[in-house]
Structures are given as C-alpha cells and as structure tokens.
Amino acid sequence: MNIWWVRHGPTHRKTMVGWSDVDADLSDHDAVSRLDKFLPQAPIFTSDLVRTIQTGDAIAPRTRLGENAKLREIHFGDWELRAFNEIEAESPELIRAFWEQPGDIAPPNGESWNAFAERINGAVDQLIKQPHEDLIIVAHFGVIVSQIARALDVSPYQAFAHKIDNLSVTKITYPTPAKPAFINHIA
16 A cells, blocks of 8 residues: 655644644645645545644545544643743753654653554554555654654654655555655655
8 A cells, every 4th residue: 555645734833733733824725736636536534633634625625534533743741832942941851852862752741752653553554454555644744754764664863854844745655564655745
C-alpha cells in the first residue's frame, strides 16, 4: 500500500501545538488546488483534530474513511500552546532533552516520543490492512516524522532533520520494510 502523507494547512501558531484543536489556514487556494491535482483519487483518513479534517475536506472530492484519534500529533501536556523560549526559561534541560534525545523523555503531563511512535505505528499497522492500493492520510508534523524514522530505520533525532512543510506530501510504501518514495514534496 502507498500512503500519501499530507501535512495539514498552516495554523500560524508560534507555540507547541499538539492536541489543541486549532484551525488550518487554507486561504492559499492555488496551493490547495495543486495539492489536490497531485494526489491520487484515493480515500482519505485524517486525525480527529480540526486542522487535518479541514485540510482533508479541501482536497475533495474523495471518499472520506473517517477520523482517527490515534493519528493526533504528539501530546505536549503542560507545554501545549506555549512558546519554546518560555518553556526553555523554566525547564531548559528538559525541553532540550525532549528534542535532542527523543525517547522516553516527556513533557509534564504529556507524551514521550516512544509512546507517541508506538501509538502512531499501531494505527498505521491497522490502516495498511485496508483494501486499497493508495490511501491519503492528512496528519501532523510529528506523525509524518515518526513514519520517516520507521521507514528509514533511523533515530527520531535523525528523522527530525527532514523538513515537513504544511501542505507537503510524503509518500511511503508499506508494509515493513516501508520505503519512502519522496519526502516533503510541494505540489
């Protein structure tokens, strides 16, 4: 199966946005139109957060297979909607370790990279059982990076080196060993 990972439209937030339900800005109609034309006529899944649902609705008409809460962005807990520098002023060692040594380190009341990746991998393992050759999943930066790490068999830190722009497409062929066809394509 080919999964066409689409990062949702921009939120314009300069904070840590994980589980907060914030709107996507889809006012760049040319970019949305190019994305729509680039993608196959395949069914769509999204996370259950509004920014992915709005983006999925914008690349229509395609069959909507539903929303999946397991495809949410990483849960930033007490860091949610706070700026990096604000958190760094309070907990410099913790926030640096969270990004530079992703693994079991979690924000207060949040989710570690390992727990996040396990959640995403489980959801993807269920989705690849779908009877489709192609599937579009509108998701979040961290979700897509988790699948790049999985496909390339690299550490999360190495996967973070990949830029994942809003409204970009990353195509990965599953099952394991998954192989990326391209990463961060802008239509």
